[in-house]
Amino acid sequence: MLTSTTTRADARALDGRRARRTAETASLGWKLLLLKITVLGLLNAASVYAAMVLFFNERWLIGTLVVVTGALITWIYFQRGALPAKYLAPGVTFLLIFQVFVILYSGYVAFTNYGTGHNSTKEHAIHAIMLQTQDRVPDSPTYPLTVVERSGELAFAVTAQEGEVLVGSADAPLEAIDGALVEEGRIVDVPGHTVLSFTELMERQQELSTLAVPLDEDPNAGALRTQDGQRAYVYTSRFVYDESSDTMTNTESGETYTDGGEGAFVTESGEQLMPGWRVNVGLDNFVRAITEESIRGPLLYVTAWTFAFAFLSVASTFVLGLFLAIVFNDPRMRSRRYYRLVMILPYAFPGFLSALVWAGMMNQEFGFINSVLFGGAAIPWLSDPWLAKLSILIVNLWLGFPYMFLVCTGALQSIPEELTEAAQMDGARPFQAFRQIKFPLLLVSIAPLLISSFAFNFNNFNLVYMLTGGGPRDIEAGINVGSTDILISMVYKVAFVGAQSDYGLASAFSILIFFIVGTISVIAFRRTRALEELN
Amino acid sequence: MTVNTRRFTAMTAFLGAGALALTACGSGGESPGAASAEPTETADAAQTADAEASGSLTVWADANRAEVLADVATDFEADTGIAVEIVQQDFEEIRDQFVSQVPTGEGPDIAVGAHDWLGVLVDNGVVAPVELGDAAEDFEQIAVDAWTYEGQTYGLPYSIENIALLRNTELAPEAPADFEEMIEMGEEAGTEYPFLVGLDPNESDPYHLYPFQTSFGAPVFGTADDGSYDSTELAMGDAGGEDFAAWLAEQGEAGVLNLNIDGDLAQESFNDGSAPFFLTGPWNVTAAQEAGIDVAVDPIPAAGDQPAQPFAGVQGFFLSSQSENVLAASNFLVNYVGTAEVQTALYETGGRAPALSESFEEALGEDEIVAGFGEVGAEAVPMPAIPEMGAVWDDWGASQAAIIKGDGDPVELWQKMSEDIAAAID
Numbered sequence: 005m006l007t008s009t010t011t012r013a014d015a016r017a018l019d020g021r022r023a024r025r026t027a028e029t030a031s032l033g034w035k036l037l038l039l040k041i042t043v044l045g046l047l048n049a050a051s052v053y054a055a056m057v058l059f060f061n062e063r064w065l066i067g068t069l070v071v072v073t074g075a076l077i078t079w080i081y082f083q084r085g086a087l088p089a090k091y092l093a094p095g096v097t098f099l100l101i102f103q104v105f106v107i108l109y110s111g112y113v114a115f116t117n118y119g120t121g122h123n124s125t126k127e128h129a130i131h132a133i134m135l136q137t138q139d140r141v142p143d144s145p146t147y148p149l150t151v152v153e154r155s156g157e158l159a160f161a162v163t164a165q166e167g168e169v170l171v172g173s174a175d176a177p178l179e180a181i182d183g184a185l186v187e188e189g190r191i192v193d194v195p196g197h198t199v200l201s202f203t204e205l206m207e208r209q210q211e212l213s214t215l216a217v218p219l220d221e222d223p224n225a226g227a228l229r230t231q232d233g234q235r236a237y238v239y240t241s242r243f244v245y246d247e248s249s250d251t252m253t254n255t256e257s258g259e260t261y262t263d264g265g266e267g268a269f270v271t272e273s274g275e276q277l278m279p280g281w282r283v284n285v286g287l288d289n290f291v292r293a294i295t296e297e298s299i300r301g302p303l304l305y306v307t308a309w310t311f312a313f314a315f316l317s318v319a320s321t322f323v324l325g326l327f328l329a330i331v332f333n334d335p336r337m338r339s340r341r342y343y344r345l346v347m348i349l350p351y352a353f354p355g356f357l358s359a360l361v362w363a364g365m366m367n368q369e370f371g372f373i374n375s376v377l378f379g380g381a382a383i384p385w386l387s388d389p390w391l392a393k394l395s396i397l398i399v400n401l402w403l404g405f406p407y408m409f410l411v412c413t414g415a416l417q418s419i420p421e422e423l424t425e426a427a428q429m430d431g432a433r434p435f436q437a438f439r440q441i442k443f444p445l446l447l448v449s450i451a452p453l454l455i456s457s458f459a460f461n462f463n464n465f466n467l468v469y470m471l472t473g474g475g476p477r478d479i480e481a482g483i484n485v486g487s488t489d490i491l492i493s494m495v496y497k498v499a500f501v502g503a504q505s506d507y508g509l510a511s512a513f514s515i516l517i518f519f520i521v522g523t524i525s526v527i528a529f530r531r532t533r534a535l536e537e538l539n
Numbered sequence: 540m541t542v543n544t545r546r547f548t549a550m551t552a553f554l555g556a557g558a559l560a561l562t563a564c565g566s567g568g569e570s571p572g573a574a575s576a577e578p579t580e581t582a583d584a585a586q587t588a589d590a591e592a593s594g595s596l597t598v599w600a601d602a603n604r605a606e607v608l609a610d611v612a613t614d615f616e617a618d619t620g621i622a623v624e625i626v627q628q629d630f631e632e633i634r635d636q637f638v639s640q641v642p643t644g645e646g647p648d649i650a651v652g653a654h655d656w657l658g659v660l661v662d663n664g665v666v667a668p669v670e671l672g673d674a675a676e677d678f679e680q681i682a683v684d685a686w687t688y689e690g691q692t693y694g695l696p697y698s699i700e701n702i703a704l705l706r707n708t709e710l711a712p713e714a715p716a717d718f719e720e721m722i723e724m725g726e727e728a729g730t731e732y733p734f735l736v737g738l739d740p741n742e743s744d745p746y747h748l749y750p751f752q753t754s755f756g757a758p759v760f761g762t763a764d765d766g767s768y769d770s771t772e773l774a775m776g777d778a779g780g781e782d783f784a785a786w787l788a789e790q791g792e793a794g795v796l797n798l799n800i801d802g803d804l805a806q807e808s809f810n811d812g813s814a815p816f817f818l819t820g821p822w823n824v825t826a827a828q829e830a831g832i833d834v835a836v837d838p839i840p841a842a843g844d845q846p847a848q849p850f851a852g853v854q855g856f857f858l859s860s861q862s863e864n865v866l867a868a869s870n871f872l873v874n875y876v877g878t879a880e881v882q883t884a885l886y887e888t889g890g891r892a893p894a895l896s897e898s899f900e901e902a903l904g905e906d907e908i909v910a911g912f913g914e915v916g917a918e919a920v921p922m923p924a925i926p927e928m929g930a931v932w933d934d935w936g937a938s939q940a941a942i943i944k945g946d947g948d949p950v951e952l953w954q955k956m957s958e959d960i961a962a963a964i965d
Binding site: 017129136203206209212213219231237369473476504 | 867927
């Protein structure tokens with residue numbers, strides 16, 4: 005009776021408060037509306053600007069998406085009602101940008117040859133090849149240069165060694181001209197031409213940097229080019245690009261390079277001209293991962309170790325965490341709260357920091373473990389292939405058990421003590437009672453966490469990277485892979501370590517990892533349903 | 540009330556979304572000009588350039604360089620009216636950022652870097668040659684050689700960096716003539732270690748051990764006619780390499796080369812006087828001097844019967860192949876950054892020997908330490924820049940570590956390594 009009175013009094017107080025707040029809100033309404041209009045206005049202004057920039061760059065798809073998203077968001081927030089949509093809109097937008105886009109993009113990269121040497125578009129590649137194969141004619145002189153203009157067309161005016169002034173443009177080879185005025189070695193006036201000022205040069209630098217003035221009628225003599233607008237040098241082009249047949253020809257050897265469809269110009273004998281460009285290669289990356297011996301061997305080895313690592317990590321942390329949880333859950337234990345606090349400490353430090361500290365402690369000669377705990381023994385914790393695996397597991401146990409300890413403690417406390425008591429009344433021994441009553445109930449709530457922990461450890465990049473860097477390196481393997489590398493650290497090495505990055509192959513690997521983790525999770529979650537039937 | 544709280548939460552989230560959109564277009568805003576840099580659309584590009592007539596240069600540099608460049612940039616802007624925007628980047632990040640940003644049109648016009656990035660930059664087509672012209676003769680030969688890749692010069696060098704032997708003059712008054720003498724002197728000094736070099740337990744350090752390798756007549760690659768590396772000819776698998784491998788195993792056994800002493804530990808031990816000799820670069824000198832060690836810089840003692848040549852790393856500035864401001868950028872490089880004044884200023888903040896001969900001589904005359912490193916540098920060879928070097932370093936280091944640890948026959952391990960590297964380069 006007493007309880008219900010309090011409840012009613014509470015309810016009345018609550019009503020009063022609610023009424024007061026509603027009154028406040030009514031007067032606040034126009035301010036909020038103003039805020040809403042301002043924010044949406046800013047957002048729309050930003051998206052219209054972004055869309056204009058994108059359209060200007062002919063990125064139609066992304067530009068359209070920006071406009072559509074902006075309009076959609078405005079519409080949602082000016083709706084009456086539609087509360088779920090108002091809740092979901094920001095989250096969904098962020099999800100699309102940060103998750104879905106990233107996934108789709110790596111999916112796309114997995115089907116391309118993106119990596120060192122295949123970095124950009126074909127236009128860029130041709131441009132770069134042309135730039136890189138302009139050879140300065142050996143021992144050719146430097147020509148002091150003045151850039152001039154005649155009816156809009158740029159021309160070079162240079163002083164030859166004999167002191168005479170030569171003028172030429174893209175179509176007209178160099179020719180001597182009379183009446184030019186030279187002051188202090190610089191040509192300041194050319195009849196029939198206008199001398200360009202520095203500012204004018206800067207305005208036309210694109211045009212100027214591609215201008216080649218033939219030395220004479222013979223195209224093999226080379227052409228004058230300038231990079232700074234003040235000096236010109238004679239260059240010959242090692243390669244000529246023919247747009248109509250889409251081929252590169254080496255002017256020295258006469259060899260022709262054609263676009264072989266694999267993102268580079270190749271000769272008939274298969275020699276590639278670098279840089280190439282990005283193209284779609286279909287399933288090539290996946291095929292390579294599976295068929296190429298130098299990749300397949302390490303890949304299988306690393307996959308096996310990744311499974312072992314993830315499984316052993318989950319198992320060891322779970323066993324230790326559960327054990328400690330049971331011990332500290334026993335009412336007979338004194339000062340449990342303080343012990344629990346200490347147990348959680350490893351969880352409170354950033355994981356990568358702990359891994360670095362452990363790496364120092366495991367130094368063969370100067371580390372704490374060898375020099376203090378083992379009295380100066382030289383145990384190669386991190387440089388022996390098997391000990392390094394053990395070290396990784398030990399450190400992961402240290403990092404991981406507090407989490408398991410926490411969740412097990414929570415789960416244990418939610419299981420009614422009466423169940424154990426009832427079992428004991430029925431004559432079960434304590435261990436039997438635990439194994440057959442408590443443990444299955446515990447698993448109901450813990451099993452999904454074990455699965456997520458498995459998925460986490462499957463991709464536990466920080467630990468591997470900070471503790472061993474994947475090493476010790478397996479010198480037998482054809483690619484850079486060590487005996488503690490897990491799939492994700494191997495992917496990282498393929499994509500970013502060393503100079504030969506292969507983003508395509510790395511993305512293909514990450515897609516494979518996604519499918520492995522996904523499959524395991526689905527199977528495991530199905531299994532846990534069986535546990536739930538216990539309830 | 541509840542409704543209002545929700546609305547407020549939604550608004551907050553929304554503000555975030557707005558900010559995000561703004562950021563997105565902030566980066567998009569730079570691209571209208573950049574995207575029109577297609578080589579085929581020269582006329583269009585020129586018109587776009589017209590719109591932003593005075594134009595501006597973007598330079599990526601690390602913190603040390605950025606400071607000096609800021610002064611040069613002011614001069615350049617005063618003279619030409621072209622603004623130079625200096626963007627600070629982490630030195631280590633510049634290469635990969637440059638490779639991925641240049642194709643999108645968001646890259647800089649000029650960036651600072653090390654010459655051994657060239658292989659990757661060239662293969663990705665993101666870097667354009669720089670014509671130094673007659674100015675090339677004003678630079679130290681090794682600096683220009685290092686920035687020359689497949690016959691083209693790709694950068695304006697500014698500093699040369701190499702390792703040398705640091706000596707604690709209190710513990711060892713004389714410079715050793717060869718490796719054996721150094722170890723003897725080190726043992727006589729009665730310190731904890733006779734000699735220090737920072738290594739890694741799993742990857743050794745082929746860069747620091749390279750002078751010993753060359754002293755056995757085992758350079759990494761053969762030399763082509765023009766003096767550059769011939770990466771098709773892997774020379775370290777030869778007899779000299781095998782001798783070096785045997786020597787490594789010997790030193791590992793004797794404990795002279797200790798994989799467990801990493802760079803930090805070596806520096807610490809040298810600074811507290813636990814060793815008279817330390818094979819390292821100029822980057823560790825300041826700390827040693829601050830620790831009160833009287834440091835002398837000596838040539839690296841040879842372990843074999845040939846001179847010990849370390850690798851030289853040459854830092855420089857390079858041009859983007861997609862730059863729309865080629866003219867302004869090369870003017871800035873050759874006529875401003877390439878001057879003695881700027882090279883000396885860069886030397887003063889960076890502490891590495893300048894690449895311009897005039898500044899180089901001046902620095903050598905001024906400072907004994909720089910002179911010591913400079914003299915060793917004169918013997919040095921540029922680090923190879925081929926893109927496959929990444930793979931080479933990996934194999935090289937892992938095998939050296941295995942040899943020093945005594946995991947198997949040194950010569951067999953060395954041969955296996957040479958075969959793997961040869962396969963990786965092909």
